[in-house]
Amino acid sequence: MSSSGSTYGDIHRYEQPRESTAAALAIVLLTVVEVVFVGLFTYGIIAQWAGTNAPLGNMFLGGVLAVIFIDLAFIMVLYRKEFLPDVMIVKKRRRKWEDLYVREGDVEGTPIADEDPWESVKRAVYPYYKK
Numbered sequence: 496m497s498s499s500g501s502t503y504g505d506i507h508r509y510e511q512p513r514e515s516t517a518a519a520l521a522i523v524l525l526t527v528v529e530v531v532f533v534g535l536f537t538y539g540i541i542a543q544w545a546g547t548n549a550p551l552g553n554m555f556l557g558g559v560l561a562v563i564f565i566d567l568a569f570i571m572v573l574y575r576k577e578f579l580p581d582v583m584i585v586k587k588r589r590r591k592w593e594d595l596y597v598r599e600g601d602v603e604g605t606p607i608a609d610e611d612p613w614e615s616v617k618r619a620v621y622p623y624y625k626k
Contacts, residue, residue: 508583518577525570532563 536559539545544552 505585507585508581510581512578512580515577518573522570522573525566525573529563529566529570532559532566535559536563 536556539552539556539559543549545556546552
């Protein structure tokens with residue numbers, strides 16, 4: 496997907512948003528519905544539809560609140576799809592050993608044969624032992 500000349504942070508793809516009139520009209524209508532349901536929820540709270548004596552009022556106001564958030568989700572999805580540009584930015588791909596917090600010099604590990612086996616035993620028994 497990435498080209499050979501791309502560096503970290505370069506924009507790889509940029510497509511202009513569609514900005515359709517139908518989507519703008521749908522967002523306006525959904526916003527009007529949102530305002531109506533927020534007003535209904537606010538009036539229900541002020542009029543004390545919910546409470547210990549009204550279990551159905553609690554369920555009704557909970558349903559109204561759910562409709563508010565679902566409507567808001569549809570508004571955001573339409574806005575994101577129709578009015579925000581599609582941008583792909585090149586990211587630096589990390590190597591697997593970087594995820595394990597290994598330093599670049601320690602990628603290959605430490606060799607076993609270069610060191611005296613008795614020194615390894617001493618270091619294992621007494622961790623503060625120095626060569």
